[in-house]
Amino acid sequence: MKTDVFAQRHIGSNQEEQAEMLKAINVNSIDELIKKTVPKDILLQNELQLAPAVSEHEYMDHIQKLSVKNKLFKNYIGLGYHPTITPGVIQRNILENPGWYTAYTPYQAEIAQGRLEALLNFQTMVTDLTGMEIANASLLDEGTAAAEAMILLFNTRSRNQKKKDALQFFVSENVLPQTIDVLTSRATPLHIDLVIGNHETFEFSENVFGGLVQYPGKNGKVVDYTDFVKKANETEVRIAVAADLLSLTLLTPPGEWGADVVVGTTQRFGIPMGYGGPHAAYFATKEEYKRSLPGRIIGVTKDIDGNRALRMALQTREQHIKREKATSNICTAQVLLAVMAGMYTVFHGPKGLKYIASKILNHTYTLNSALKDLGFEQVNKVFFDTLNITVPSASKVKEIAELLQVNFLYNSETSVTIAINETTNLEDINEIVRILTKATGKNFTEIHELKEVDVKPEFKRTSDYLTNPVFNTHHSETAMMRYIKKLERKDLSLNHSMISLGSCTMKLNAASEMLPLSWPNWGNIHPFVPVDQAQGYQEVLKGLENDLNEITGFYATSLQPNSGAQGEYAGLLAIKAYHESRGDSHRHICLIPSSAHGTNPASAVMAGMKVVVTKATEEGNIDFEDLKEKAILHKDNLSCLMVTYPSTHGVFESGIKEITQLIHDNGGQVYMDGANMNAQVGLTNPATIGADVCHLNLHKTFAIPHGGGGPGVGPICVVEHLAPFLPSNPVVKTGGENAIKAVSSAPWGSALVCLISYGYIKMLGAKGLKSATENAILNANYIKTKLEAEYNILYSGENGFCAHEMIVDFRSFKAKGIEVVDVAKRLMDYGFHAPTVSFPVAGTLMIEPTESENKEELDTFINALLSIKAEIDEQDFHDENSVLKNAPHTQQMLTGDQWSFNYSRQKAAYPLENIADNKFWPTVRRVDDAYGDRNLVCSCEPIENYIEA
Numbered sequence: 048m049k050t051d052v053f054a055q056r057h058i059g060s061n062q063e064e065q066a067e068m069l070k071a072i073n074v075n076s077i078d079e080l081i082k083k084t085v086p087k088d089i090l091l092q093n094e095l096q097l098a099p100a101v102s103e104h105e106y107m108d109h110i111q112k113l114s115v116k117n118k119l120f121k122n123y124i125g126l127g128y129h130p131t132i133t134p135g136v137i138q139r140n141i142l143e144n145p146g147w148y149t150a151y152t153p154y155q156a157e158i159a160q161g162r163l164e165a166l167l168n169f170q171t172m173v174t175d176l177t178g179m180e181i182a183n184a185s186l187l188d189e190g191t192a193a194a195e196a197m198i199l200l201f202n203t204r205s206r207n208q209k210k211k212d213a214l215q216f217f218v219s220e221n222v223l224p225q226t227i228d229v230l231t232s233r234a235t236p237l238h239i240d241l242v243i244g245n246h247e248t249f250e251f252s253e254n255v256f257g258g259l260v261q262y263p264g265k266n267g268k269v270v271d272y273t274d275f276v277k278k279a280n281e282t283e284v285r286i287a288v289a290a291d292l293l294s295l296t297l298l299t300p301p302g303e304w305g306a307d308v309v310v311g312t313t314q315r316f317g318i319p320m321g322y323g324g325p326h327a328a329y330f331a332t333k334e335e336y337k338r339s340l341p342g343r344i345i346g347v348t349k350d351i352d353g354n355r356a357l358r359m360a361l362q363t364r365e366q367h368i369k370r371e372k373a374t375s376n377i378c379t380a381q382v383l384l385a386v387m388a389g390m391y392t393v394f395h396g397p398k399g400l401k402y403i404a405s406k407i408l409n410h411t412y413t414l415n416s417a418l419k420d421l422g423f424e425q426v427n428k429v430f431f432d433t434l435n436i437t438v439p440s441a442s443k444v445k446e447i448a449e450l451l452q453v454n455f456l457y458n459s460e461t462s463v464t465i466a467i468n469e470t471t472n473l474e475d476i477n478e479i480v481r482i483l484t485k486a487t488g489k490n491f492t493e494i495h496e497l498k499e500v501d502v503k504p505e506f507k508r509t510s511d512y513l514t515n516p517v518f519n520t521h522h523s524e525t526a527m528m529r530y531i532k533k534l535e536r537k538d539l540s541l542n543h544s545m546i547s548l549g550s551c552t553m554k555l556n557a558a559s560e561m562l563p564l565s566w567p568n569w570g571n572i573h574p575f576v577p578v579d580q581a582q583g584y585q586e587v588l589k590g591l592e593n594d595l596n597e598i599t600g601f602y603a604t605s606l607q608p609n610s611g612a613q614g615e616y617a618g619l620l621a622i623k624a625y626h627e628s629r630g631d632s633h634r635h636i637c638l639i640p641s642s643a644h645g646t647n648p649a650s651a652v653m654a655g656m657k658v659v660v661t662k663a664t665e666e667g668n669i670d671f672e673d674l675k676e677k678a679i680l681h682k683d684n685l686s687c688l689m690v691t692y693p694s695t696h697g698v699f700e701s702g703i704k705e706i707t708q709l710i711h712d713n714g715g716q717v718y719m720d721g722a723n724m725n726a727q728v729g730l731t732n733p734a735t736i737g738a739d740v741c742h743l744n745l746h747k748t749f750a751i752p753h754g755g756g757g758p759g760v761g762p763i764c765v766v767e768h769l770a771p772f773l774p775s776n777p778v779v780k781t782g783g784e785n786a787i788k789a790v791s792s793a794p795w796g797s798a799l800v801c802l803i804s805y806g807y808i809k810m811l812g813a814k815g816l817k818s819a820t821e822n823a824i825l826n827a828n829y830i831k832t833k834l835e836a837e838y839n840i841l842y843s844g845e846n847g848f849c850a851h852e853m854i855v856d857f858r859s860f861k862a863k864g865i866e867v868v869d870v871a872k873r874l875m876d877y878g879f880h881a882p883t884v885s886f887p888v889a890g891t892l893m894i895e896p897t898e899s900e901n902k903e904e905l906d907t908f909i910n911a912l913l914s915i916k917a918e919i920d921e922q923d924f925h926d927e928n929s930v931l932k933n934a935p936h937t938q939q940m941l942t943g944d945q946w947s948f949n950y951s952r953q954k955a956a957y958p959l960e961n962i963a964d965n966k967f968w969p970t971v972r973r974v975d976d977a978y979g980d981r982n983l984v985c986s987c988e989p990i991e992n993y994i995e996a
């Protein structure tokens with residue numbers, strides 16, 4: 048074994064195991080398998096042109112050298128991003144802990160109670176601090192959260208507003224510039240008319256349906272919006288507020304002055320700035336909008352024994368499930384970051400948060416009075432953390448500040464904004480004053496004492512918050528460490544066993560890829576610093592873009608979208624802009640196969656397109672004749688086709704080139720959903736199949752961990768003619784020369800986690816990447832062969848092979864009363880997370896093992912499924928008390944005095960011999976979704992409040 052070859056660490060099976068698997072599937076070599084799986088006309092003839100692979104040790108050295116090219120200035124830029132202190136206990140036990148970062152979205156609630164509780168804490172923190180009734184478990188960033196708020200208010204317009212076709216949405220000029228840009232990109236396709244202006248002079252008319260204000264404003268001004276909201280409500284207009292959550296520990300929260308929606312970021316709750324992200328945005332609103340709320344909501348329910356249990360609530364309300372009727376396309380969000388922000392609050396508690404906020408206020412106030420004494424004009428009468436100072440020459444201030452490695456925000460030649468943060472101390476305040484006095488020729492006098500101040504009574508928060516015991520208990524490090532561990536133990540993550548989720552590619556997230564994320568030179572960079580201060584980042588991001596261009600065969604890449612669905616949206620907007628640039632604005636039809644993931648139609652609708660669904664054949668392929676008929680029918684208005692390749696059925700459709708040609712012949716563009724890119728890298732690519740644009744899920748194929756439901760990065764890669772339309776940013780220039788507006792708040796989206804994908808490609812190199820793809824296909828076909836004798840495997844390519852995943856059909860067991868969920872729950876007793884349930888075909892499991900699992904793990908999983916098949920065969924018809932129906936079995940149930948089942952305890956918990964060695968205990972029994980949806984509770988409450996006796 049070559050210990051310095053990363054591919055051998057990333058790919059689970061060694062050569063002997065690979066040979067055994069090849070034998071089992073009856074092919075002589077990997078080459079033969081690939082030739083029989085990937086259609087000949089799309090198989091790449093040449094190796095990818097990438098830099099040779101480096102070892103893990105060499106990579107650490109390389110990324111360390113790059114990190115010092117990022118200059119660690121003191122940052123007072125603000126605009127929604129602030130230096131913060133990540134408590135060590137959270138960094139070590141969550142951010143750096145695979146028990147947390149490798150978890151999947153908590154669809155299998157019984158083995159996800161830990162992160163569900165952490166997310167419930169997050170929601171409670173948000174509702175408490177904002178003064179609202181309900182919050183979701185995170186959105187992607189503040190800009191997109193504000194856009195979701197606008198769209199919620201649009202979709203829930205009053206009957207009168209709908210009748211009058213009220214399309215205007217007021218946006219205060221004090222809203223962050225990046226938020227305004229994202230709002231513009233979201234408003235345009237929906238024909239919403241943004242009116243940007245001053246809230247004091249704005250006149251509401253019946254054309255206005257909603258508005259957005261920032262609290263405190265972008266330059267730090269704290270305004271009393273009570274009259275504004277009252278005036279709005281008098282004309283049925285509802286107001287959303289983008290609020291700084293930390294400031295709400297001191298200031299009256301928007302929920303108390305009548306806001307309908309409150310959004311923002313939780314970045315300053317211990318999440319590194321990371322040159323733009325990832326950070327969790329929050330979204331809070333009133334109960335009455337719970338069914339329109341975008342994103343996932345965690346709710347309380349009970350299990351079948353009546354014990355308290357958590358799960359994702361109102362799942363049928365999840366937007367992408369509504370497909371073309373969706374009002375949002377959000378799927379992956381920012382779970383890991385929401386968990387961290389929630390834990391920051393658990394650790395500090397209400398008193399700790401108030402202390403931090405007051406410390407910030409005191410430092411800001413101290414700075415303000417020093418500047419006042421020196422004769423500076425400071426514009427904000429009321430402020431929390433940000434001062435807006437008038438200066439004779441902002442360029443002079445900038446010159447001196449940068450020499451001292453300090454960044455302020457320069458609004459104009461006479462205005463400098465300074466945002467104070469959790470890390471600021473008196474020495475920093477003195478340095479700021481020194482810079483300003485030097486730039487203006489005034490005399491510096493040192494400040495020796497911090498002034499203590501309180502918020503003015505008319506703005507002061509009087510209501511309690513964070514009173515739940517969880518926020519008032521775990522304040523010592525020992526207690527906090529144990530609380531985090533207690534929750535972690537309830538969750539099954541990749542550090543326990545394989546999570547073979549079809550369409551999700553839960554592969555290794557290598558420690559070497561993750562380590563640099565904790566380094567200050569990557570974490571503490573503000574997204575709006577001058578580009579020359581972030582040269583390390585620029586090299587990584589440019590390098591990653593180039594590598595992704597090579598891998599996809601495309602011309603250019605934008606890393607801005609923060610998830611796959613946001614990539615879809617950005618790609619479709621680029622297509623739209625391209626058609627418009629050619630005078631083809633009328634091209635608005637988007638063809639989408641019926642088997643597509645729900646985000647595809649949802650994104651198309653958000654991009655203002657009309658979705659036309661095309662049929663699938665019995666074999667699960669695109670029905671070419673139906674597609675042809677529809678492409679020709681709509682040829683004058685055809686915008687594009689959205690196609691997933693290999694298909695969502697896990698097959699390399701051989702007719703793909705014919706399909707893409709058909710679309711081009713009829714004037715359309717081809718959008719490829721890259722969720723299944725793990726079957727393509729190094730073997731074929733989107734450009735070769737004839738696509739024009741694709742998104743990649745870096746959080747699937749390129750090793751960014753799933754984080755329990757985010758972060759994600761969904762870059763779009765495009766052909767040359769679409770490159771001019773790649774998205775921009777209003778503060779730091781990015782994108783093409785005819786760029787569409789921003790789709791995320793930060794110029795390069797979640798730049799920090801792009802390091803992971805960068806490292807993945809650098810350490811695998813062309814050969815390793817190709818080998819990873821080949822092994823992903825080998826592993827899937829091995830499982831398929833082994834399961835075929837007992838199960839019906841749906842769909843395969845012309846030679847009988849699947850791509851990197853397969854669909855196992857459980858529908859025939861329905862006659863016996865067995866549902867696919869029974870199998871999913873029973874797998875927990877065997878120590879496994881279920882594969883993807885009922886997507887893309889109801890009543891099936893879609894299994895995607897990835898290349899990172901070794902043969903031993905695959906065999907353990909296969910044996911579990913075969914053993915379950917024997918249990919299905921044994922089970923009496925419609926036995927509601929069988930081992931399958933009762934799954935999963937908890938320790939509490941097994942060790943109880945009563946055992947009234949006609950199978951043994953051993954069979955319940957240890958159905959196979961190997962399980963005892965690595966037993967995982969679900970902590971609750973099957974959860975009752977319907978009960979929780981009927982009695983919706985989405986924040987921490989004493990248990991007796993909602994469980995019936």
Ligand SMILES: Cc1ncc(COP(=O)(O)O)c(C=O)c1O
Nearest residue numbers: 378379550610611612644722759
């Ligand atoms: C085929 C497919 N397309 C799109 C998406 C959406 O990606 P994201 O969750 O990153 O928004 C998914 C997510 O699982 C998917 O499986």
